[in-house]
Amino acid sequence: MKSPVNRQAPIKVVIAKPGLDGHDRGAKVVARALRDSGMEVVYTGIYQTPESILRAVVQEDADVLGLSSLSGAHLEYAKELCQLLRDNGRDDVLFLVGGTVPPEDADTLRGYGVHEVFGPGTPTSALVEFITSNANQGR
Amino acid sequence: MDIMTGNGDQRWDEHVEQWRRERVAADYERIPPRRAEFRTSSGTKVKDVYTSADIRDSDPETDIGLPGEYPYTRGVHSTMYRGRPWTIRQVAGFGQAEDTNNRYKYLLDAGQTGLSTDFDLPTLLGYDSDHEVYRREVGRIGVAVDTVVDMHALFDGIPLDRISTSLTINPSAAVLLAMYRVVGEERGFPGHVLTGTTQNDILKEYIAQNEFIFPPEPSVHLVVDTMEYGADVMPRFNPLNVCGYHIRDAGATAVEEVGLTLSNALCYMEKGIERGIDPDRLAPRVSFFWNVHNNFFEEAAKLRAARRLWARLTRERLGCKDPRSWLMRAHCQTSGVSLTAQQPYNNVARTAIQAMAAILGGTQSLHTNSLDEALSIPSESAIRIAVRTQAIILHETGAADVVDPLAGSYYVETLTNQIEEEARSLIERVDGMGGMIGAVESGYAAQLIADSSWEQQTRIESGDTVVVGMNDYIDENEQLDIEIDRPVPGVMERQMTRLAEVKRTREGRRVSAALGAIEKAAPDLHHNLMPLIEEAVRARATVGEICDVLRGVWGHHQPSTVF
Numbered sequence: 001m002k003s004p005v006n007r008q009a010p011i012k013v014v015i016a017k018p019g020l021d022g023h024d025r026g027a028k029v030v031a032r033a034l035r036d037s038g039m040e041v042v043y044t045g046i047y048q049t050p051e052s053i054l055r056a057v058v059q060e061d062a063d064v065l066g067l068s069s070l071s072g073a074h075l076e077y078a079k080e081l082c083q084l085l086r087d088n089g090r091d092d093v094l095f096l097v098g099g100t101v102p103p104e105d106a107d108t109l110r111g112y113g114v115h116e117v118f119g120p121g122t123p124t125s126a127l128v129e130f131i132t133s134n135a136n137q138g139r
Numbered sequence: 140m141d142i143m144t145g146n147g148d149q150r151w152d153e154h155v156e157q158w159r160r161e162r163v164a165a166d167y168e169r170i171p172p173r174r175a176e177f178r179t180s181s182g183t184k185v186k187d188v189y190t191s192a193d194i195r196d197s198d199p200e201t202d203i204g205l206p207g208e209y210p211y212t213r214g215v216h217s218t219m220y221r222g223r224p225w226t227i228r229q230v231a232g233f234g235q236a237e238d239t240n241n242r243y244k245y246l247l248d249a250g251q252t253g254l255s256t257d258f259d260l261p262t263l264l265g266y267d268s269d270h271e272v273y274r275r276e277v278g279r280i281g282v283a284v285d286t287v288v289d290m291h292a293l294f295d296g297i298p299l300d301r302i303s304t305s306l307t308i309n310p311s312a313a314v315l316l317a318m319y320r321v322v323g324e325e326r327g328f329p330g331h332v333l334t335g336t337t338q339n340d341i342l343k344e345y346i347a348q349n350e351f352i353f354p355p356e357p358s359v360h361l362v363v364d365t366m367e368y369g370a371d372v373m374p375r376f377n378p379l380n381v382c383g384y385h386i387r388d389a390g391a392t393a394v395e396e397v398g399l400t401l402s403n404a405l406c407y408m409e410k411g412i413e414r415g416i417d418p419d420r421l422a423p424r425v426s427f428f429w430n431v432h433n434n435f436f437e438e439a440a441k442l443r444a445a446r447r448l449w450a451r452l453t454r455e456r457l458g459c460k461d462p463r464s465w466l467m468r469a470h471c472q473t474s475g476v477s478l479t480a481q482q483p484y485n486n487v488a489r490t491a492i493q494a495m496a497a498i499l500g501g502t503q504s505l506h507t508n509s510l511d512e513a514l515s516i517p518s519e520s521a522i523r524i525a526v527r528t529q530a531i532i533l534h535e536t537g538a539a540d541v542v543d544p545l546a547g548s549y550y551v552e553t554l555t556n557q558i559e560e561e562a563r564s565l566i567e568r569v570d571g572m573g574g575m576i577g578a579v580e581s582g583y584a585a586q587l588i589a590d591s592s593w594e595q596q597t598r599i600e601s602g603d604t605v606v607v608g609m610n611d612y613i614d615e616n617e618q619l620d621i622e623i624d625r626p627v628p629g630v631m632e633r634q635m636t637r638l639a640e641v642k643r644t645r646e647g648r649r650v651s652a653a654l655g656a657i658e659k660a661a662p663d664l665h666h667n668l669m670p671l672i673e674e675a676v677r678a679r680a681t682v683g684e685i686c687d688v689l690r691g692v693w694g695h696h697q698p699s700t701v702f
Contacts (some may be wrong), residue, residue, distance in 0.1 A: 019276050020260035022349025025389050025476070028589055028702035029596050035702075045700040046349050049272050071260060072279040072516065072626060100480075102514050102623045120480040120513045121609045123600050 011135045013064040016044040016053040018081075021071035026098060026120075030066060033124030034131070039064075050080040057090055063135045069099040075108060082113035094135045098122070148195065155190055163187065179437040181392035183557055189549035197552055202447070206542045210450040212443050212555065213543040214501040215466045220539035226504035227529045228470065230307060232257030232281040233516060234627035235634055236292035239282040243297060245519065249526050253504060254297070254335075255305040257281035258315070263350050265311040265686025268634040278630035280516055281307075285638045285681045290318040291325070299328040304335035305380070305470070310352040312339035313361050314685050316369070316378055317673040336377040336426055336470075339365055342403040342575050343382050345696065346584040347389035352686060353693040355576050360664040361689075363411045368669035370420045377426045379407060380470065383445075387430035388476040390592020393441045394558055396430060398565025399575075399584055401449060405566070406575040408457055414665060418457045422464035431497040432474040433489060439545055440554035442469060442500030448559045452566075470504040471497035480513040482608035483621055491528050498538055499545050505529060511621050518624040585699055638681065645679035653678045654688050661692040 015031045017024055024046055035041040042060050044053060057065050065085075069077060078097055085091045097109055098118040106117040115134065118127060177185040186193075197203060204210060207217030216222070229251050231242045243254055259281040261273045267285050268277045277283045284290055294304070299322075308315045316337045323333050341358040344351045351358065362379060369378035383391075383400035391399065404425060411421045429445065431438045449467035453459040473493035478486040487510050494507050507525040509517035517525070533539050545551045569578045578584040598604040605611045653675035660666045675685050 020264045020266075020273055020350075021276075021280075022344070022351075022698075023389075024349060025592050029592060031702040032589075032593055033596075041702075043700045043702050045698040047698060070280075071276055073276050076275040100514060103619055104623070121606075123610070124596065125600060 011039045011064060011131060012060060012062045013039050013041045013066060013131070014044065014053070014056045014060055014062040015041060015066045015068065016048050016056065017046045017068050018048050018050065018053060018077040019069075019071050019073055020047060021069065022046045023070045024068065026070075027066075027068035030068070030098065030124060030127060034066075034128065037128045037132075039128075039131070050077060050084055053081060054084045054088060054090070057085070057093055058088065062093060064094045064096065064131055066096045066098060069097065069101070072100075074099060074101050075105060075112075078109050078114055079112045086113070094131065096127075096131075148192070151190075152192055155192060179393070179554070180432060180434040181394040181437065181558070181561070183394075183437075183554070183561075189553055191549060193549050194552045194556070197556060199547075202556075203546055203552065209454070209462065209465060210447040211466060212447045213546050215446070215468060215503070217542070219501065219542040220498070220533070221542065224533055224539060225498065225502055225529075226253040226303070226470075227251050227526060228253035228255045228305060228504045229506050229522060229526055230255040230257050230305070230472075231522075232259070232307070233624075234278040234282060234630045235637075236282055236284065236289045237295075238278070238627050238630075240293055240295055240297075242519075246522070246526065247302075249523055250530055251526060253303045253305065255307065255506065256293070257307050259283045260350075262315075262682055263308060263311060265314075265352050265682055265690070267681045267683030268631065268638055270683065274631050274635070277634050279626055283630065283634045284315065284318070285634070285683070286641050286679050287318045287321050287325075287676050288637065288641050288679065289634075290315075290322045294322055294326075299323050299326065300332040304333075306335070306337045309338055309341055309344050309348075309350055310358070311682055311686055312337045312341075312378075313365050313669060313672055314676065314682050316365055316373075317669065317676045320373055321673065321676050330373040331375065333373050334375045336380045337365065338380045338382060338428070339378055340380060340382045340403060340428075342406060342579060343385050343400070345579040346386065346399065347391070347588060348385035349698065351696050353689060354696045355579050357661075357664060357689075357693040358696075359406065359410055359576065361668065362407055363414060363416075364667045364669050366407065366411055366421050366424060367414075367416055367667055369424050370416075377424050377468075379424065380426045380428050381407070382428040384428045384430040384472055386588060387432065388474065389588050390595060391588045392591050393432065393434070393437050394561045395565065395587060395591060397441060397445045397448065397558060397562035399569070399587075400427065400429075401445065401452065401562065402566050402569040402575045402578070404449070405452065405456070408453075409574070412457065418453075418459045419461040419464050422453050422457065422459050423461065423466070426468045426470065428470045428472070429497075429502070430474050431471050431493040431500070433477050433493065435492060435496050436545075436548075436551055437554055437558070438493065438496035439500040440551050441558055442471070442497070442502065443543075443545075443551070443555045444558035444562065445469075446501070447555070448562060469502050470506070471500070471502040472506040473497070473508045475508055475512055478508060478510070478513045479606060479609045482612075482614060482617060483510050483513065483619070485608050486510040486513070487524060487528070490525060491532070494528055494532055495536075495538060498532055499543075501543060511623065514619075514621075515624050518622045520622055582699060582701055586701060589702060641679055641681075649678040650675070650680045650684070653680055654684060657685065658688045658692060661689055
């Protein structure tokens, strides 16, 4: 479980790209917007496995995990990550998915334990607002 | 200059100035301009009106010239689409080779005239379909190819001597190029009848699309290997298609797209020349791939500017003497990143306008995006509209009936001049970093693109840039009513079965010998690996096995985490 944290500490976010897809324009824009809004942001870079993403969440003691996927394999990666987060006692992390996700997949993702899905065209301000009002729940 | 003309110019300039001061100012007084300032997507400030004064410094003979003549501002052919229309080349690739083969036949029936292949991510990155971690991406956003057996299935029943084929592949392009040639040979189409291209532009991968395996230096040498091999054994095939497309979709402006792409092309050419290859053997086999975005006149002008700049660079800087070396032959694709998930039918209009800019800019080949691409890979019904968009432009609009109809437009010629000049100064900046390999390794190019992408996002979020249906003209009650393409079920399992079968039936000793030969030769970057890769492919070695050997020798490139 998470250790007690200082309430003044900035929200810590891990932005991750799973698998082999290198399209990371969106991931970088989101990382920059969250950092500019005062959050602490770690971008894993591309080519991550579910295990390496879990490792980043644990090591960074992250409050939020943002998964960016444009490879069509978002269901598989998100499902496996939800399982790994549960198995490692980190299902308190606010888990968000973004990218080319057909709207009908959003419910499936929520069923796995993803908290919210942000499709193309989402303003970064909406993302910042969502994270600030939902990330502190576990603190 | 003629004294009379000089006086005429001066009189005219005074008249324009007076007209602007009195007439225009008065009209703006009544109806103010819609915005404080108007800019192109590259940030170039746009005047309200352009006149002959704006292009007075352009020589109509040496700068604009005639179609099919140096510097090719007006197109690479004298007759352009009056004779042969551009190639309608839609990219397709998903599932197993058979699935994509069926889609090819559907597209050819629908009026497509060239093929273009997207490979799945494991194939692009040099992994086999049975890879423990990456197998879930098999056949997803491209077709799965492990061995030449898959390549045979992909082109089954396609007349390779009559259809030109584009293979969208970069880090593992050398392997797929060898496969294509072997498939041709085994089906009775020798290398010299094959036409098409591999994308093979690894430098843009490090700065934009991020599909790379090895570090830049050996990767660029492998590209030069394919260029040399192509010139030897597939003389009508273009092994290199230098891509602005991904640089643009990753966030670069139109000017940056031209500057960075031509810097990449110069890097490959100069590495080949360093190796002692005659530039006139290399240059005619290089083609280009551009992104066509929304800013209509800037995009048409961009193609004209890039063509002129490449002609000048190949002739003046690279010392090419053969006019075929000076030609920038171009494929264009409408802009994926401009499409919205909101009100997706609007994307049909965006794509049609972008396609029109590509055609007025003089492209040789065109892919029009499908309306559903912000949500998934295209469905068949969406692709049909995209292909028909090209037919409508060709047959119903008259846009293809006159060669370079925008020439002489004060605005278009001014933009063409500006883009050429700004792109040239970006190339000089990159030269100062030791060329593109330096600009990649220092992170300069990737940062430039990320910064431009961020600026665009900021403008969209502030409302300064209007995106219809997304940040304006929003429909709160929008219901998505389009068909979404779903992955083909069972592809991974079937692909793994086929791979196991190939491995069981091939001659193991021949495969090991071929892979051993590659391993032995790879450390010497001036040793052309293509004949060895071809032998490995012929022996039914897999993409993963060949790339593993090279990974062992050259190592991996470390992805950047800069944002």
